[in-house]
Amino acid sequence: MPLTPEDVSRIAHLARLELSPAEGSAMQTQLNDFFKIVEQMSAVDTTGLEPLHTPLSAIGNVELRLRPDAVTETNDREANMANAPAADEGLFLVPKVIE
């Protein structure tokens, strides 16, 4: 089933993107072209196969490594917030979300 303009709008909303009508229509064509080459995937029988989430698990078990729960970073709030588009007194500023 090819994607409709409504599908494209729904996906754009989920992705937090705003597409102009021209962008949306080009996107629809390009996504539908792309999903034509994806069709060949569904023809392959993958019953019983484990998904490969991380490549090295192709040759053995990959354990998620946990670090000790210890403080390793010093407080460097000013440097870490220096790139914020809007900040005040150590807080990130956003439009009002609670009335």
Next chain:
Amino acid sequence: MSAPLHTLGVAELGRALAAKETSSVEVTQALLARAKADTHGAFLVVNDDAALAAAKAADAARASGTAHPLLGIPLAHKDIFVTRESATTAGSKMLEGYKSPFDATVVARLKAAGAVSLGKLNCDEFAMGSANENSAYGPVRNPWDASRVPGGSSGGSAAAVAAQLVPAATGTDTGGSIRQPASFTGVTGIKPTYGVCSRFGMIAFASSLDQAGPLARSAEDCALLLSAMSGFDAHDATSVQRPPQDFHAQMLHARDGATAAQPLKGLRIGLPREFFPAALAADVSGRVRAALAEMEKLGATLVDVSLPRTELSIPVYYIIAPAEASSNLSRFDGVRYGHRAAQYGDLMDMYKKSRSEAFGPEVKRRIMIGTYVLSHGYYDAYYLQAQKLRRMIADDFQACFKQCDLIAGPVAPTVAWKLGEQGDDPVKAYLADIFTLPGSLAGLPGMSVPAGLGEGGMPVGLQLLGNYFAEGTLLHAAHALQKATDFHLQRPKA
């Protein structure tokens, strides 16, 4: 010194510096001048002050007895690695002017080895592209022919090395982004096994695929860089825990039964029949087979093998990588860093306007694909199925490596194409990644090694793929080829 400084590679410069024939300051000044005069769009930032200070420090360290193969060697970083000294953009308007509070691990390790960073190199936006035409800061041009692309996404890195602005550069490879630009510009590049180089401070595109690696003028220079860049890093949860590796020593290590005339004796090179389709460009096929014939003369034997899911790796990769990208790029919300729209209404409107203004078309496409394949009702058919096929692709390689030690083929189906030639057809560009995607999905190490010139006098790359952690075998084979031939010494006309 008789040879101009910019013509020297990493190992040669290291010898010249050790012999006091030149100084790091002298080399750095010479290369800074070239970088600033460059017309290929390779550099986004040239950082004179920091480079000269680092060069002076390297000369002082050498005077006081410090020695390291990279001490005082100038290089530059793909702008996907965060650096404290220069802004980091990832080729995107989203991060225009972004100043990282820390250095990426790869950057910090090269700095600790004494390498001198000249600045930051252009790349496709968030490393998404195969032509370096997706950078928000303009395309990079191929030093062999300015009307052609340098490949991507590490296009600035490849062009800078090919144009002799730097002897080496860092790059990253998610689906071929080191190997393919290396091939298009006639330089040598290696993507190590997934987990060998830390991803800490490498702006994330697709976390289960992204790997850092060097681009340089020879396998030997790549080995020197990779030794310094790699190694365990607690800051990256997928970093492989093992002792530091000396890839240069591994490269030099003679094979059992090898002779001076036959250094590759006993090496079995598998040629997947799917890597040599009838439709493969004749110039590419011819150059690759000629390079393989040279390796045969050096003692290697060629074996026919099969990677039956080569073509399937295109949809598998272009499902998995965008899925991971859509998740990674959700952090760009205009709140903590990055672009925020000037005009917006509520919070949702701020997110949408900020992201839509700052992301380029290819990034938006991949976010859309990724969001869709991860969304309710489509996850199993697309994302999960792709992950299962990814295991089949990795298993196919393990079956091949029962019959051979390395796998070889072309890096790309053609030489570098003309800027703008692919027009508005992203799928056409995706299809051209066919030979690099299988190794990426499996997480295997791979190289592009120059194999001579094809159509229009443009470079052709030989792709070599190894089994997990076989970087030493790859570098050894490439080094043997480069000692016997001069493909890697061919340079674009200035």
